[in-house]
Structure formats: C-alpha cells, structure tokens
Amino acid sequence: MKSKKEMNLLTFLKKYEEQFSAEKEIIECILISFIVRDIPVTNKGIISVLISKLEMTNDIEQLDVLRNCLEIVVAHPSDC
Numbered sequence: 001m002k003s004k005k006e007m008n009l010l011t012f013l014k015k016y017e018e019q020f021s022a023e024k025e026i027i028e029c030i031l032i033s034f035i036v037r038d039i040p041v042t043n044k045g046i047i048s049v050l051i052s053k054l055e056m057t058n059d060i061e062q063l064d065v066l067r068n069c070l071e072i073v074v075a076h077p078s079d080c
Helices: 004-014 021-036 043-056 060-075
Strands: none
Touching (some): 004 021, 021 043, 021 060, 043 060
C-alpha cells in the first residue's frame, strides 16, 4: 500500500503526464525502487538518485530528461 507521501507525488506527477512522459516514467521508477526496498520516499532521496544518474550518463537527450526530472521534483511543494 502506498503512503500518503507517495500518493501526493504521484498525484503531482499526473499534471505532467502528457507533456513529460519520459520524466514521469523515470520518477515513477525511482519511487517504485524506494517502495520495494522499503526506503522512505523524500524529495532529497529522489534528487540524490537523479544526480547520480546525471553523473553516469553522457547521452545528451537523457541528460535533458534527467534535468527536467530534477526541475519537477524541486518544484514539488513539499517533501513528497
């Protein structure tokens, strides 16, 4: 069962569903990995994973998508 924090972020992501589908998919994958591993879902945790992914890729398109993900997570009004 998803916690209120996870549901809040998923609801927040719905407004990006059409415009940023790749970004939404990446953020959802991060959320799922946190849930499966029983790691608390926080903006700080998501941002840490995104920064790690940014540091590990050289693909220009992927870098743009990851930067957009960071902007979306940072724009989320609360700590998930």
